Amino acid sequence: MHITLPLAAILLGLPLAAQAEHYVVRTMGQESLPPKWMLRDSRPEGLCPDILAAMEKAEPHLKFTGQDDFRSVPQIEQGLESGSVGAACALLDSERRRKVAFMSSKLYTVRHRLAAAIGDKASVESIDELVRLRPLITTSRGAAYSDQLRVLGLEVDDSTSDNLTNLKKILAGHGRFVYMNELTLAWIIRENKLSDKVRLLPAVLKEEPIFFWISKKADPGAMRLMNSALQKLRASGELARIYERWSNERAAPLPN
Structure with missing residues (x-):
């Protein structure tokens, strides 16, 4: 039986398994909400950038962009609805969000x-x-x-x-x-x-719990990878560790 391998695999001499599809998912930073989202020296920092980086590490075929594009929540919701934004990190549950996106893993409270x-x-x-x-x-x-x-x-x-x-x-x-x-x-x-x-x-x-949201118009393959990454991070305790790092003494509630 004659089997035709993908041309890229033949040219690169790579095993077929290495040709798994990569997914680029656009997100947006949420303006004026530190330490969830911050921009320092033109680089995104905070809870959500750390969560997205950990998701990429857990699922190497997943890549996020747009973390340095800071917008209001209504703009993020509009992006989820149109599909121009594939995912939103750390938003509360709401009727509007359920209409335009799937509520994935709980991230923290x-x-x-x-x-x-x-x-x-x-x-x-x-x-x-x-x-x-x-x-x-x-x-x-x-x-x-x-x-x-x-x-x-x-x-x-x-x-x-x-x-x-x-x-x-x-x-x-x-x-x-x-x-x-x-x-x-x-x-x-x-x-x-x-x-x-x-x-x-x-x-x-x-x-209240806060969740990771995936646009209903996102690619099904990207959805699977995002859900898989979040499940791995929750099971390993990494989600809790990320939140703890940003809830340290510097960010702790002020004394009353």
């Missing part, structure tokens, strides 16, 4: 807290207390929890995805609290030397 101006002595111990207080809350544009807060009858300003600007808004008296995950809040406060102006309220108001 986020804890939501409030930030207030240092002179504001408010004590909010629960979501119920926040609802009774009914303050204006600033959040990041496109954040899944913005709609969660609105459903509770709270007024939300999510007009910008620049979270440093959101902190400056409450310092200027526009809005009383910033609502966000504590890791990012603590990071922005420290990096911008705002600890004498802004404080984190002690209570954790909500904990």
